[in-house]
Amino acid sequence: xxxxxxxxxxxxxxxAGVCGGLGEYxxxxxxxxxxxxxxxxxxxxxxIAYLILILVIPAEDNVSSAKCSGISEEWIDSVTQxxxxxxxxxxxxxxxxxxxxxSSSFALIAGATLIIIGLLFLFHGFHFRYLIPVAFMGxxxxxxxxxxxxxxxS
Numbered sequence: 001x002x003x004x005x006x007x008x009x010x011x012x013x014x015x016a017g018v019c020g021g022l023g024e025y026x027x028x029x030x031x032x033x034x035x036x037x038x039x040x041x042x043x044x045x046x047x048i049a050y051l052i053l054i055l056v057i058p059a060e061d062n063v064s065s066a067k068c069s070g071i072s073e074e075w076i077d078s079v080t081q082x083x084x085x086x087x088x089x090x091x092x093x094x095x096x097x098x099x100x101x102x103s104s105s106f107a108l109i110a111g112a113t114l115i116i117i118g119l120l121f122l123f124h125g126f127h128f129r130y131l132i133p134v135a136f137m138g139x140x141x142x143x144x145x146x147x148x149x150x151x152x153x154s
Contacts, residue, residue, distance in 0.1 A: 007060040016076050017060065018053045047087060054080065111143030 009020030012030050019037060023030030040046030118136030 006057055008054070008057050010060045015079055016050075016054045018050055018057060021057055021060070044087070044090065047083060051080070051083060051087075107143045107147040111140040111147065114140035114143065 004025060006025045007021050008017035009024055009030070010017055012020030012023065014020075014034065019030040019033035022028075022033045037046045037050050040049065114136045118133040118140065
């Protein structure tokens with residue numbers, strides 16, 4: 001009795017054969033898996049899952065069916081690279097947006113913290129009595145001023 005093996009389908013593929021392979025493995029129509037990936041693709045998680053499955057699931061070994069499918073490996077590689085570029089750009093934009101969104105809050109908290117630390121050093125007679133407290137307070141004032149200027153421009 002031969003055991004079923006999950007592979008990316010060569011005969012039933014639209015992009016890389018993941019949905020076709022899942023359909024063959026679970027004895028379901030590959031359209032079911034294609035719809036699932038499309039729905040989750042709207043949030044980005046379906047695209048990431050599909051790319052991971054391309055890397056994890058081995059390709060089917062049937063060379064003759066690959067020639068019949070009419071899809072070249074170069075085309076699959078180019079589509080994969082394009083998807084990776086789009087995902088990278090989306091992630092980059094999301095990170096930049098979040099950093100811009102929260103940077104003023106961080107600067108405000110960091111500035112206030114530096115001023116408090118500077119005052120603590122000043123009143124507890126630290127070894128460099130004036131150098132370190134003044135440096136902390138100066139950094140705090142610079143951060144607070146940049147935050148206030150940023151809020152005025154917004």
